[in-house]
Amino acid sequence: AGPVSARPPGRGSGAASPRAVPGRLLSGVTADLPRCPGRGQATRRWQEPLLPGFGLPPPQMRGRVSALPRYSLYARTRLGYLFYQRQVKKARERYPHGHSVPQPYCFPGVKILPIPVLSNNYSYLVIDTGSSQAAVIDPSDPLAVQAAIEDEGVMLEAIFCTHKHWDHSGGNEALCQKHNSCRVYGSALDAIPQLTNPLADREKVTVGCLTFEALATPGHTVGHMVYVLDGGPFGSPPCLFSGDLLFLAGCGRPFEGSPETMLASLDLAMGLGEDTLLWPGHEYALECLTFASLLELDNSALEQKLQWAVQQRQEKKSTCPSTLGEEQTYNPFLRTHRPELQDALGLWQGEGEDLDAFRARVLKEVRRRKDLYQAT
Ligand SMILES: [Zn+2]
Secondary structure (H helix, E strand, O other): OOOOOOOOOOOOOOOOOHHHOOOOOOOHHHHOOOOOOOOOOOOEEEEOOOOOOOOOHHHHHHOOOOOOOHHHHOOOOOOHHHHHHHHHHHHHHHEEEEEOOOOOOOOOOOOEEEEOOOOOEEEEEEEEOOOOOOEEOOOOOOOHHHHHHHHHHOOOEEEOOOOHHEEEEEHHHHHHHHHHOOOEEEEOOOOOOOOOOOOOOEEEEEEEEEEEEEEEEOOOOOOOOEEEOOOOOHHHOOEEEEOOEEEEOOOOOOOOOOOOHHHHHHHHHHHHOOOOOEEEEOOOOOHHHHHHHOOOOOOOHHHHHHHHHHHHHOOOOOOOEHHHHHHHHHHHHHOOHHHHHHHOOOOOOOOOHHHHHHHHHHHHHHHHHHHHHHHO
């Protein structure tokens, strides 16, 4: 095993610890993207700590249902919804102005507004500025999303849900009540609340001048989908709304799929091209980059991005978007083919072992170490 794999996960040399990082800003690719002036700051936001252990029910309910795994409780029973409601309430109290300062992006004809919700989720309001028609990706706190809709003065035409988890879909019902003509899109394989328009893989949906393509990306859930906004008409790169498939330097847990399934979904996303902007479902950058820096000790792109993220988060600034090109340089879940990561993990391709089978093994080991890291 390599020197890194001999070390207990989560205990690095400290060389890349956020506190040890000098205050230097990375002038990354995304720094050159057009920021919208002004707006967005007035939007009300709130949220709260995400599921410690994912799906932990409220204290008064623990014990009664201990036979069921936490994940099943959260995803498949009403307890999950009650837990989500409690999360929303606590988040509104704890973060009356949101977990991050939203930084809207504008291209001619389109505006993308991240809405910080719960303790680290993002919903996204995507606006066709010509017609003022809008779509929202993964509305969890309906009040925060509604506030953004009113601030922007737009009509909500569509909700795109990446998957069924309440922290991505909990606002569907309230928003549909408020916006009668709003359609709800997602996979029929996930039990998405208020789903009106089940989507097939590669199906396209238009909202005003905006065209979104749905891509089936199972693994986190069986029906997980990501949505790609075609930037062509606006002279912008494609925008990937990745839900819990892919985060900055991270990846969602494969709750309902094998490492092989997750790997295929990640590969599919990476096929979108290096200039694609990544808009993830959570603000996990600091934690994910710190973990990644413990795996790969000599990765300068990773070190720079970590330093940049430390700066951003000190000012509560959002770290999205990054680009898929950037992600390939530091996200360990996208680097399963890289010898430096394989060596660091102490894994080698077996004789006669299929490359994708080996990469799935690498992915599984990265995931295992990440879970241990989070548990510490
Ligand atoms: Zn999820």
